[in-house]
Amino acid sequence: MPILEITDLTKRYGDTLAVDGVSFSIDEGETYGLLGPNGAGKTTTISMIVGVLDRDGGEVRLDGRLHSVTNAETKALIGYVPQDLALYQDLTARENLRFFGRLYGLAGAEGTRKVGEVLEAVGLSDRANEQVAKFSGGMMRRLNIAIGLLNKPRLLILDEPTAGVDPQSRNAILNTVQQLAGEGVAVLYTTHYMEEAERLCDRVGIVDLGRMKAEGTRRELVSLVGENDRVLLKGDGDMKQAAAVLSGMPDIKQVTVDGADAELIVTDARGTLPGVFETLTRAGVHVRSVEVREPDLEAVFLHLTGKALRD
């Protein structure tokens, strides 16, 4: 059952169609990555979902119900962590959370419990009583995420939460997202880091110039653009003769041999490997090493948009 369902979302700035009929949905416990080059329309899309920006067209549903800025019920389902930090520098982490908690009506023992819980979720419990001004950029971002968790959202929206943070905080943020998804929270995640999308996202939507170019799991996207796997083999024996046999196998598109090294271009490396080993053994080749290189999202992204994700 989708927590978030957006249909035909559209936003125009003068002559620019910033978001042009974008549709996608996110299920409970699913992490959906929205990827696109600068100016693709990701932040505009998110702003319309949250309701901080009016949409020119389209529909947003949360847990099946039509969402708008005036719908308190659906608004309560969203936790939004914007790119920009919204923190009081001279307050401690705990004081910030208490302040924002009160805006959600969290007070007293319930407020104390919730603040402790979100500090734990982002790994800041031991720094809770320190002034935010002394925090690193990454710790501030983690606190920003903690604020987004105060209302126990069913949909958490994170707009480039790891941009410019230190590796330790980055890891903490990724762990937090994985943990939340494991608890059933639907996550909408934008990033310029492909490896994050690969690690976190069950499905990915690739947007460019305001349009959804393709969406699916990594595997689906890779096969959509027809990218192949590469298998790099090192072997002892007559590789040239073995290559001639391998070339005849149905899933193998190309074989290149250079001394003891062979490179195979195949449609599905995992499915093809057992047959490759069998063939090589029969040809008297002893395999010393094998490396499978599956195409990554970067390759798909480049294929679809003609641009690198990070510029």
Ligand SMILES: Nc1ncnc2c1ncn2[C@@H]1O[C@H](COP(=O)(O)OP(=O)(O)OP(=O)(O)O)[C@@H](O)[C@H]1O
């Ligand atoms: N307030 C605005 N007024 C006019 N044009 C805008 C405004 N906000 C965004 N745009 C334009 O809309 C398009 C989409 O911008 P948006 O910020 O949504 O992209 P993005 O994918 O989030 O980019 P980034 O990765 O750089 O954050 C761009 O062409 C941008 O210049």
